[in-house]
Amino acid sequence: MGKPRETVMARVLEVRAENPRVKTVYLDFAAKAAPGQFVMAWIPGEGEKPFSVSFCGGARIGLTVAAIGPFSRKLQELKPGGVLGIRGPFGKGFKLKEGKAAVVGGGCGSAPLGFLVEELRRAGSEVVFVNGAKTKSELLFAARANAAGARVIVCTDDGSEGRKGFATDALAELLESEKIDCVYTCGPEVMMKKVAGLCAQNCVDCQASLERFMKCGFGVCGQCAVDGMLVCRDGPVFPLSRLARLREFGSARRDACGSVDA
Ligand SMILES: Cc1cc2nc3c(=O)[nH]c(=O)nc-3n(C[C@H](O)[C@H](O)[C@H](O)COP(=O)(O)OP(=O)(O)OC[C@H]3O[C@@H](n4cnc5c(N)ncnc54)[C@H](O)[C@@H]3O)c2cc1C
Numbered sequence: 001m002g003k004p005r006e007t008v009m010a011r012v013l014e015v016r017a018e019n020p021r022v023k024t025v026y027l028d029f030a031a032k033a034a035p036g037q038f039v040m041a042w043i044p045g046e047g048e049k050p051f052s053v054s055f056c057g058g059a060r061i062g063l064t065v066a067a068i069g070p071f072s073r074k075l076q077e078l079k080p081g082g083v084l085g086i087r088g089p090f091g092k093g094f095k096l097k098e099g100k101a102a103v104v105g106g107g108c109g110s111a112p113l114g115f116l117v118e119e120l121r122r123a124g125s126e127v128v129f130v131n132g133a134k135t136k137s138e139l140l141f142a143a144r145a146n147a148a149g150a151r152v153i154v155c156t157d158d159g160s161e162g163r164k165g166f167a168t169d170a171l172a173e174l175l176e177s178e179k180i181d182c183v184y185t186c187g188p189e190v191m192m193k194k195v196a197g198l199c200a201q202n203c204v205d206c207q208a209s210l211e212r213f214m215k216c217g218f219g220v221c222g223q224c225a226v227d228g229m230l231v232c233r234d235g236p237v238f239p240l241s242r243l244a245r246l247r248e249f250g251s252a253r254r255d256a257c258g259s260v261d262a
């Protein structure tokens, strides 16, 4: 294991398809990571981007990657025996709270949440995983959460699997009918903003994992600044008390040049 800020060339052990658009790349990389922490992945000649740790244990980590643009497609093309540069893990992950948990994921935002559900179950929490996606083929980690002993509520926008509708509708019903001690969420920011609003209304604790453009990953370049905080160092997971003070949360983000896209 290298120092977190140094790039270590990790060997690809396995690449597993999770759904038609998402693959998990398992790497020979010994690290202690909490769910919600991320690593910077470097492909020589292609650049370096942040990815949440989606599996960690037994001297290997997993990165669960959605094919979106050139970099993520290259990551998905890696084969066992290939190598990938890794720095990290970085940032503050989810803080596991005692009691009953609701974990709310939207689309490929569920990448770090299978790992989170497993850790919550290991710590003895009762867990409800609200697993939302546009359509059946984009669901991620419902079976993994089920295997870990979570109750899984599947929601698809088009009704092709589970209930028809948004994950936030299912969460609203859950918060009305059951006592939930903490809600953990990762996914599209518009969804997380709604989740945070529901939690505030119902006086339930909440933690959300934000994505911002990142370059260094550990608080030096300032690229990921949001209202005076650095998402890579102070987050990416923020508690409700902080989210409430982030004016950009759910409304604006910076691009690679640092310009705000509202
Ligand atoms: C903390 C964190 C954790 C992430 N975890 C995952 C994960 O587990 N799985 C996953 O599939 N993706 C994850 N991402 C997104 C990932 O870093 C890439 O943005 C994504 O793979 C798209 O890159 P691309 O080059 O393929 O596509 P592009 O077409 O180049 O980019 C598409 C969009 O991705 C965003 N993006 C591009 N480069 C960066 C960058 N350096 N930093 C942040 N955002 C960027 C921008 O919004 C851009 O418009 C995470 C991002 C952050 C900040």
Ligand code: FES
Pocket: 213, 214, 215, 216, 217, 218, 219, 220, 221, 222, 223, 224, 225, 230, 231, 232, 233
């Ligand atoms: S990515 Fe450089 S300060 Fe956050």
